[in-house]
Amino acid sequence: MQLQIENLTKKYEDYKAVDSISYTMTNGIYGLLGANGAGKTTLMKMLCTLLKPTSGTIYCDGKDILELGDEYRKKLGYLPQDFGYYPYFTAEQYLMRVALLKGILNQEAAKKISFLLEKVGLVKNKKMIKTFSGGMIRRLGIAQAMLNDPRILILDEPTVGLDPNERIRFRQLISELSEDRIVLLSTHIVSDVEHIANNIIMMKKGNFKFCGSRDKLLSDSDISAWICKVEHKISNELEKKYKVSSIKRDSELVELRVLSKDKPYREANDLL
Amino acid sequence: MTYYELKKVLVKPSTRVLGVVLVVVTLVVIALSVSTVEWVNDDGNVIKGLSAISKIRDEKEKWSGKVTKDYVANIIAKNTEYNNSVSADIKDAENIIYAKKQGFKDIREMINYSFSEFRDFDYYKIDELTEEDANKFYNNRIDNLKTWLDNEGSQLYNKVEKQYYIEQYEKLEIPINYEYSDGWKNLNNNASIVIMTSAIVICLIVSNVFSSEKQYREDYIFYSTYRGRNRGIVAKIKAGTILTTIIYILALLIFTLVTLAIFGSGGADCAIQASGLWKSFYNLTNLHEYLLIFIGGYVATLYLSMLTMFISALTTSAIFSSVISFIVILLPSIIMTLPLRQTTISAIGILPDQLLNVNNILRQFNVYCIGNFVILPITIMLCLYFLLTVVLIPLTYWSFKIKEVK
Numbered sequence: 001m002q003l004q005i006e007n008l009t010k011k012y013e014d015y016k017a018v019d020s021i022s023y024t025m026t027n028g029i030y031g032l033l034g035a036n037g038a039g040k041t042t043l044m045k046m047l048c049t050l051l052k053p054t055s056g057t058i059y060c061d062g063k064d065i066l067e068l069g070d071e072y073r074k075k076l077g078y079l080p081q082d083f084g085y086y087p088y089f090t091a092e093q094y095l096m097r098v099a100l101l102k103g104i105l106n107q108e109a110a111k112k113i114s115f116l117l118e119k120v121g122l123v124k125n126k127k128m129i130k131t132f133s134g135g136m137i138r139r140l141g142i143a144q145a146m147l148n149d150p151r152i153l154i155l156d157e158p159t160v161g162l163d164p165n166e167r168i169r170f171r172q173l174i175s176e177l178s179e180d181r182i183v184l185l186s187t188h189i190v191s192d193v194e195h196i197a198n199n200i201i202m203m204k205k206g207n208f209k210f211c212g213s214r215d216k217l218l219s220d221s222d223i224s225a226w227i228c229k230v231e232h233k234i235s236n237e238l239e240k241k242y243k244v245s246s247i248k249r250d251s252e253l254v255e256l257r258v259l260s261k262d263k264p265y266r267e268a269n270d271l272l
Numbered sequence: 273m274t275y276y277e278l279k280k281v282l283v284k285p286s287t288r289v290l291g292v293v294l295v296v297v298t299l300v301v302i303a304l305s306v307s308t309v310e311w312v313n314d315d316g317n318v319i320k321g322l323s324a325i326s327k328i329r330d331e332k333e334k335w336s337g338k339v340t341k342d343y344v345a346n347i348i349a350k351n352t353e354y355n356n357s358v359s360a361d362i363k364d365a366e367n368i369i370y371a372k373k374q375g376f377k378d379i380r381e382m383i384n385y386s387f388s389e390f391r392d393f394d395y396y397k398i399d400e401l402t403e404e405d406a407n408k409f410y411n412n413r414i415d416n417l418k419t420w421l422d423n424e425g426s427q428l429y430n431k432v433e434k435q436y437y438i439e440q441y442e443k444l445e446i447p448i449n450y451e452y453s454d455g456w457k458n459l460n461n462n463a464s465i466v467i468m469t470s471a472i473v474i475c476l477i478v479s480n481v482f483s484s485e486k487q488y489r490e491d492y493i494f495y496s497t498y499r500g501r502n503r504g505i506v507a508k509i510k511a512g513t514i515l516t517t518i519i520y521i522l523a524l525l526i527f528t529l530v531t532l533a534i535f536g537s538g539g540a541d542c543a544i545q546a547s548g549l550w551k552s553f554y555n556l557t558n559l560h561e562y563l564l565i566f567i568g569g570y571v572a573t574l575y576l577s578m579l580t581m582f583i584s585a586l587t588t589s590a591i592f593s594s595v596i597s598f599i600v601i602l603l604p605s606i607i608m609t610l611p612l613r614q615t616t617i618s619a620i621g622i623l624p625d626q627l628l629n630v631n632n633i634l635r636q637f638n639v640y641c642i643g644n645f646v647i648l649p650i651t652i653m654l655c656l657y658f659l660l661t662v663v664l665i666p667l668t669y670w671s672f673k674i675k676e677v678k
Contacts, residue, residue, distance in 0.1 A: 048496040050677040074498040084489025088283040097276040101497040101504050144493065 001061065001075075001151050002026050003047070003182055008056035010042050010206075017042040019206035020056070029178045031193030031214075032186040033245040033259075034203035040186040041081055043203070044156050047184065048078045060152070074103060077150030081157045081186075083141040087130035091122050091140050094129060095147065102148040109147070116143040119173065134161035142170065146177065153183045159192050171196050188246025190225045190257060202243055202259065209243055210259075217259070226258045226268040238264055273503060277511035281480055290473045294519070297469045298527045305458045306534060312374060316367030322534070325454075329536055331375035332452040339379065339546070340447045345406035347379050351398050378546065379450060385550040386412040390420035413550070414441045425637070433639055436646045440553040450546050453539020455532045456558035457547045460565060463527065464629035467569035468601065470523040471628055474573055475580040475597035477519070478512045479590040482581055482672060486588040491677045501673050508672070509581065509665060516577040520570055528562075544634065552634045565630040568650065572627035575657040576600060578664040585672040601625050627653050 003025040010018040018039045034040045045051040047058060049065060049072065058065045065072040085094055092113060099109035117123040120139035129137065138161045145153060155174075159167045167189075174183060175196050187193055193200065193214075200217050202210035210217060225245070228238065235254035238244065242264050248255040258264045281287055311324035311331070319327070337343060354372040358365050373380065384397040386409050408415075421434045429437070485491040494500045539547070540559040547558055556564070576597050583593035604623040612620070620626075621638050626649070633650055640647045 045492075045677065048492075050492060050495050052676060070498055070502060073496060073500070076496055078492065078496040080489075080492035082489050082492070084485075084492065086280055086484070086488055086490060088280075093276070093279070097273070098493060098497065100273045100276065101494065101499045103498040148498070 001180075001182055002059075003152060004059040004062075005047075006057050006059065008043070008046065008058065009054045010039075010046060010051060011054040016206050018046070018053075021206070021208050022056075023201070023208060023211060025182050025184065025199075027180055027182055028198040029174065029183040029185065029193075029196050031197030031200045032184060032203060033188070033190065033193070033200060034186070035188070035239070035244045035247040035256075038203040039206040040203055041156055042206075044078075044080075044154050044184070044186060047152075047154055048076060049073060074148070075151040077145035077148060077153040079141045079145040079155045079158050081160070083137065085129045085137060085140065088128055090126055090128060091117060091132075091143075092126075094140065095144055098144045099147050104148060112147055112149075113143075116146055119143070119146075121169075135163060135166055138162055139166070142173070151181050153177070153181055155183070155185045157186055157188070159187060159189060167192065188248075188257060190245060202245065204243065224260065224270050226260060226264055226270060228256045228258055228265045228268040229253050230256065230265060230267075234265070273499070273507035274510045274514070277481065277507045278514060280484060281477060281511065281515060284480065287477050287480075290476055291519075294469055294473045294523055295526065298466050298523055299530070301462050301465050302527065302530050302534065305462055305531070309454075312367050312371040314368065314371055316364030316371060318367065325535060328374065329452050329454065332378065332454070333538075335376045335379060336451045337449070338447045339382070339409075339450050341406045341409060343447070344379075344383060344409045345403040347376050347383065348398060348401045348406060349403050350376065351380065351401075355399060381548070382546060382550055383409065386410075386416075390416040390551070391424070410444075410446050413444075414438065417441050417551075429637070430641065432641050432644055432646060436639060437553050437637060440555060444543065444545060444555050448543045448546050449541070451539040451542050452536065453542050453547050453558050455535035455537050456539055456542075456562060458535055459528060459531050460544075460547070460558065460561050460631050462531075463524070463562075463565045463569070464631055466523055466527045467520075467565070467573065468625075468628045470520050470569075471573045471576050471601060472598070473523075474516050474519050474577050475601075476594050478515055478577050479580050479584050479593045479597075481508050481512045481515075482584040482668075483588050483590040483593070487590070491588075491675075495675070495677055505669050505672050509668060512577060512581045513574070516574055517570075520573050524566060524569070549634055553637065554634045556634070561631070561634065564634075564650065568627040568630040568633075568654065571654055571657050571661070572624045575624055575661045575664075578661045578668065582664045582668040582671065585668045588675075601628070621649050622653050622656065624653070624657055627657060 005021055005023045008018055008021050009016060032040050042051065046053050052066065060068060060072050060075070089097070095113045095116070096109055099113065104112065114123065120143045122136060122139060122143070125136070129140065132140065138158065142158060145155065159170055162170060171192065174185070185193060185197065197214060199212065200210065200214050201208055230238065230253065232254055235247070235256060238256055238258060243259040245257040245259055258268065306321055306325065309321065309324045309328060311319045311327040313319065351373060354369050357372065358368050362368065380398055383401070384394055387397045387401060387405065388394045418438060421429065421437065485494045494504060497504065541557050544552055544554065544556050544558060544561050579600065580593045580597045583596050584590060587593065602625070604620050604625045607620060618638060618640070621636070626633055630650065638649050640649065640652060
């Protein structure tokens with residue numbers, strides 16, 4: 001399985017969310033890092049045929065994914081960042097509906113659903129999804145993405161809402177499921193991908209700033225991952241100067257995850 | 273997939289509330305028609321409601337039969353006899369006289385229509401008649417129409433239309449048969465309220481079929497699946513059509529069965545002219561009218577439902593699609609209250625809201641001509657809205673299929 005991105009651009013009026021990127025993915029886990037607004041979600045939406053590129057093409061085993069259409073989507077599993085669900089369904093009912101949408105027949109779907117519900121720890125839950133916690137909903141999202149045993153698995157911020165134990169379980173699950181498929185996983189938590197991703201892609205302002213293995217990322221350039229809590233004004237300076245993998249803002253402070261050889265700020269902590 | 277689409281809509285609390293509203297409106301319509309039924313006893317006391325229904329039915333059934341000239345003469349004679357049977361000085365004299373005449377109330381109404389001017393109705397006209405006048409009972413209907421078409425109606429209709437109306441009047445099979453038919457009369461007169469409420473409720477419910485993905489952010493998953501952009505959409509269209517059909521049939525079934533159970537089902541084969549539509553040029557029985565109302569209402573509701581789904585698929589907004597459907601249903605009725613030219617009335621006469629009220633179409637003198645060929649508005653509307661519904665299906669499919677998720 002090969003997914004080839006060629007000169008891919010997505011423009012919203014004058015703003016380029018994704019700017020002429022080219023990259024090829026083969027089987028393995030890819031960690032997509034980048035701050036909010038870097039273009040990760042736009043790229044993933046194009047990979048899932050939810051958005052059409054302004055220019056450029058994505059090829060799956062040499063064929064344009066938009067031309068492949070349903071055949072391409074048959075191989076696809078997707079967990080969006082903003083995962084929606086029907087609140088009045090139970091987890092089982094919801095998964096059965098998604099299974100049918102994925103073209104899985106009833107009997108096979110039932111087996112697959114009970115396997116995945118057990119895997120994500122929701123097997124005994126017969127309540128409506130609207131009563132679920134954030135973590136439970138995220139686990140349900142992961143289960144639906146895996147229903148069709150996808151050859152291409154795209155996970156947009158899959159660990160949001162999971163507690164530390166669930167995150168560990170999730171990493172194990174992804175590692176188990178990663179054989180013979182492409183897994184593209186976006187996150188702003190470096191530790192989510194540091195142990196499982198074979199390749200790391202750093203995205204900033206619609207461009208790929210770094211592509212390569214984690215070891216390469218760290219050894220070639222002696223880069224470390226740093227967490228900095230700074231004021232808004234300083235945050236702007238750090239964003240301009242360094243590769244920033246994520247940004248969280250509140251009214252007073254900004255939390256940045258910075259990839260840098262040197263300590264970017266005096267109170268920064270090394271993450272890795 | 274269709275099952276889950278149906279389930280998505282049906283388990284929603286708002287759908288259940290709308291279902292209850294529809295049942296309540298249906299039962300209120302029936303209750304109101306029951307509350308207006310009156311029966312007057314020999315002492316002139318008025319009894320209303322359910323207990324009056326069986327008594328008035330017994331009275332009316334005594335007058336079942338072919339409405340021949342002798343029959344009409346007999347009614348005129350009885351009317352005169354009863355009018356003179358009670359002194360005006362007696363308390364409740366009018367009610368006591370009415371008690372004697374209430375059995376032939378419907379035939380009395382036909383006679384009043386026949387002997388009044390075409391556009392008038394004189395409730396006491398029968399009191400001026402003699403038995404000899406009975407000979408003119410059926411001829412009056414045609415003569416009054418001709419007089420009206422030559423005068424007030426002369427500017428409104430062309431020669432072909434006028435000729436058509438006269439021919440239809442002449443085609444009425446006489447003598448018409450009279451039977452107690454209050455069940456069908458109530459059904460046909462009040463069905464439009466139930467049908468219109470059903471259409472509004474259905475549009476509100478199906479507006480969620482295509483907008484729920486966006487509302488619950490399910491569109492990301494839906495569009496990224498193998499069947500999402502094909503069978504997923506077909507399942508939605510099927511679900512919308514099934515919901516429309518089931519809700520419509522259930523509402524009409526409840527209304528029909530309860531109404532006929534209360535008022536009786538007799539008189540299905542009687543001409544509509546004997547059930548308050550004396551002037552109608554449509555030669556139909558009560559059962560025919562009911563079937564036409566049912567089919568017309570269904571075609572219009574299906575069209576409005578598909579229109580709602582189309583707008584909902586296009587805009588992914590349940591509110592916007594519901595508002596458009598509301599406008600399509602209600603605006604023509606508001607416009608019709610304004611002073612309009614005949615051409616405008618003719619144009620509005622084929623808007624879908626008219627099909628929701630077929631009983632009203634049967635009361636109007638409105639046909640469309642292509643040369644010497646006359647087409648009834650009901651025929652145009654049934655064909656037009658069925659075709660538009662069919663056309664909307666692929667439009668709905670494609671407008672949802674090509675959507676991007678931003």
